[in-house]
Amino acid sequence: MSTPDATTTHYPAAPASERSERHTLSVLVDNEPGVLARVIGLFSGRGYNIESLTVSETEHQKHLSRMTIVTTGTPMVIEQIRHQLERLVPVHRVLDLTVGGPAIDRELAMVKVRGKGDNRVEALRLADAFRARVIDASIESFVFEITGRSDKIDQFVDLMLPLGLVEVSRTGVVAISRGPLGM
Amino acid sequence: MNREMTGAEMVVQAFADNGVAHVFGYPGGAVLPIYDALFQQKNVKHVLVRHEQGAVHAAEGYARSTGKVGAVVVTSGPGATNAVTGLADALMDSIPVVCLTGQVPTHLIGNDAFQECDTVGITRPCTKHNYLVKNIADLSRILHEAFYVAASGRPGPVVVDIPKDIQFATGTYTSPSNAGHKTYKPRVQGDPDKIKAAVELMATAKRPLFYTGGGVINSGPQASRLLRELVRLTKFPITSTLMGLGAYPASDPQWLGMLGMHGTYEANWAMHECDVMINVGARFDDRITGRLDAFAPKSKKIHIDIDPSSINKNVKADIGIIGDCANVLGDMLDAWRASDAKTDTKALTGWMKQIDGWRARNCLAYRNSKDVIKPQYAIERLYALTRDRDVYITTEVGQHQMWAAQFFKFEEPKRWMTSGGLGTMGYGIPAAVGVQMAHPKSLVIDIAGEASVQMTMQEMSTAAQYRLPIKIFILNNQYMGMVRQWQELLHGGRYSESYSEALPDFVKLAEAYHGVGIRCDKPVDLDSAIQEMINIDKPVIFDCLVDPAENCFPMIPSGKAHNEMLLGDVAGDLEKAIDEKGKVLV
Numbered sequence: 001m002s003t004p005d006a007t008t009t010h011y012p013a014a015p016a017s018e019r020s021e022r023h024t025l026s027v028l029v030d031n032e033p034g035v036l037a038r039v040i041g042l043f044s045g046r047g048y049n050i051e052s053l054t055v056s057e058t059e060h061q062k063h064l065s066r067m068t069i070v071t072t073g074t075p076m077v078i079e080q081i082r083h084q085l086e087r088l089v090p091v092h093r094v095l096d097l098t099v100g101g102p103a104i105d106r107e108l109a110m111v112k113v114r115g116k117g118d119n120r121v122e123a124l125r126l127a128d129a130f131r132a133r134v135i136d137a138s139i140e141s142f143v144f145e146i147t148g149r150s151d152k153i154d155q156f157v158d159l160m161l162p163l164g165l166v167e168v169s170r171t172g173v174v175a176i177s178r179g180p181l182g183m
Numbered sequence: 184m185n186r187e188m189t190g191a192e193m194v195v196q197a198f199a200d201n202g203v204a205h206v207f208g209y210p211g212g213a214v215l216p217i218y219d220a221l222f223q224q225k226n227v228k229h230v231l232v233r234h235e236q237g238a239v240h241a242a243e244g245y246a247r248s249t250g251k252v253g254a255v256v257v258t259s260g261p262g263a264t265n266a267v268t269g270l271a272d273a274l275m276d277s278i279p280v281v282c283l284t285g286q287v288p289t290h291l292i293g294n295d296a297f298q299e300c301d302t303v304g305i306t307r308p309c310t311k312h313n314y315l316v317k318n319i320a321d322l323s324r325i326l327h328e329a330f331y332v333a334a335s336g337r338p339g340p341v342v343v344d345i346p347k348d349i350q351f352a353t354g355t356y357t358s359p360s361n362a363g364h365k366t367y368k369p370r371v372q373g374d375p376d377k378i379k380a381a382v383e384l385m386a387t388a389k390r391p392l393f394y395t396g397g398g399v400i401n402s403g404p405q406a407s408r409l410l411r412e413l414v415r416l417t418k419f420p421i422t423s424t425l426m427g428l429g430a431y432p433a434s435d436p437q438w439l440g441m442l443g444m445h446g447t448y449e450a451n452w453a454m455h456e457c458d459v460m461i462n463v464g465a466r467f468d469d470r471i472t473g474r475l476d477a478f479a480p481k482s483k484k485i486h487i488d489i490d491p492s493s494i495n496k497n498v499k500a501d502i503g504i505i506g507d508c509a510n511v512l513g514d515m516l517d518a519w520r521a522s523d524a525k526t527d528t529k530a531l532t533g534w535m536k537q538i539d540g541w542r543a544r545n546c547l548a549y550r551n552s553k554d555v556i557k558p559q560y561a562i563e564r565l566y567a568l569t570r571d572r573d574v575y576i577t578t579e580v581g582q583h584q585m586w587a588a589q590f591f592k593f594e595e596p597k598r599w600m601t602s603g604g605l606g607t608m609g610y611g612i613p614a615a616v617g618v619q620m621a622h623p624k625s626l627v628i629d630i631a632g633e634a635s636v637q638m639t640m641q642e643m644s645t646a647a648q649y650r651l652p653i654k655i656f657i658l659n660n661q662y663m664g665m666v667r668q669w670q671e672l673l674h675g676g677r678y679s680e681s682y683s684e685a686l687p688d689f690v691k692l693a694e695a696y697h698g699v700g701i702r703c704d705k706p707v708d709l710d711s712a713i714q715e716m717i718n719i720d721k722p723v724i725f726d727c728l729v730d731p732a733e734n735c736f737p738m739i740p741s742g743k744a745h746n747e748m749l750l751g752d753v754a755g756d757l758e759k760a761i762d763e764k765g766k767v768l769v
Binding site for chain 1: 303304307308311312315332364366367469490491492494495496499741742
């Protein structure tokens, strides 16, 4: 008997890569110990991407938290992520905001910029143009608070870079569907 | 009924209230209160294993052969970590198990206390769900919930980690309610529109094929009955995964045998050529599909599964039906009968003729010998000599497992216990212990390999203690046979560490464990030796010395398509025209 190709392994080959999509998922979960670990463990264990994840209690009486997860993957992987999340016992509902109709997503960032003279004036001028607020100031620095879509914040941060950007703290994306209905 | 009791008493009461008659376990510091409560009652019988992995496998064997939830108690730290292999096994094969682990007292959690480990952290990815109980007020609810979660939907293992102070604490015990769970409510009823569409598609099929899996077994005896009814009504051929063996009777002419990596020629070719595939409770595992882009390329696929995440995971389904196999099969039968759906008999006759052509290759043929026992022959004889008995088969993992799946014919569900998804060597003996505990009068045989069997051999002691007459039938080829086979095919015959060096004398080993040892190395003696094994009312280790060079065929090398399967020498010889190169690509 002859041997198969030397390249043959114990497992089937990886499928040819399909185009990847970015999706925003809203996940309603019981706010109980370990629930975040379950979700994160699911993503790391199955090799899914997390681009952004936010979580906070949203309904105190019912102990419900809402997670907003931004992930990328092929359409098949995105469907898997949704079903795998729904399989977790403390998960109430998963909504794919990217396919479930129009949705709004926002992120908040605090941006610290250090500088004097023209740079300082320019930073303030740009902050105004981006509707960023000054929430802390010293003789040689500002902390701006900016809210918006992630790409807007990216853009603002890029502009601050040559003007003396010190550091940035971002919340990650939160999102909600448009219109009168809840999830 | 609400009553005041300690946490440990609640555990035992919850076992009784959830129908647990046997619990498999091993005591230790962090579960002493539970063991004390077990000691003082008679409703729940505890079975002392010799290693915690064995406790979970025994519970799995118990669960698979009865349809009930298997129950396990182990201690904290090493008790819990030893149980992990069993839990992962139960998760992969969807076996309902509730495993209670002791934990250090709540105030010591996180302190690196003696025999502490982060049990919920370690077991999170290898359980369906797990709990750490931090308040006695939650304990009875969590225990009942654990049984509910383990058994409902796609079954699986659930861990409840109970700190020792919670076991001592007193609280109010509430009986199980039928309320289920506030969020976990698996869907069991299939979408009627999709069922209707599936039936319509089936009626158009020229080359249909049922492909069934462990989901049919897990769903219960009703699912197997309905499957048989539907298969006979439509007259479609049927194949099954390793996990699904027994759901459809192997003696039926519509049965093509198991498919997949070591499946039959006819099942795999039928899969490759079919135009409508009806997957019932199987998950398109890589051992089944081989090369995905060449898997059943001409087919429309109907996929029935209780777990929505199984659908479109590996293979895109044309019609995905989420629901319990029994419910969906029942609805499909009704829909088939209610519509004028009819099998295309003319096309089916041609299709069956084509299948008979593949069958004629006689892919399981092997060259028998008068001098040395062929492993296939050993299984054939074991089957022939036990077929009229009430028999349950467990296996270890490797060549012997595949030969057992090929040559042992199952007529009923829940008779075949094997580690499919995780492929756990050492599964067979403890699983046999669990099966025998549930079916004391039945003949329980672990078809084993000499390498696997040594991984959990200590459970022979458990079998001896409880007078469980399990039969361990070792196909001893002195190799980790499947490893050797792959080394032969893919690594130039360099048998790196796959020879079973310094094997114990299995006959003496059996005697040391208060059992009986039988050795057989001649084909002519085999029948009488097997007969002797069957007649002994004690644990038996049967050391069947088989041809060390034999390989397991047919075989689809991974990464290859179903029509690229390799046949063994004998079946391959049937068609002399095929040269060496072509043989690889038959």
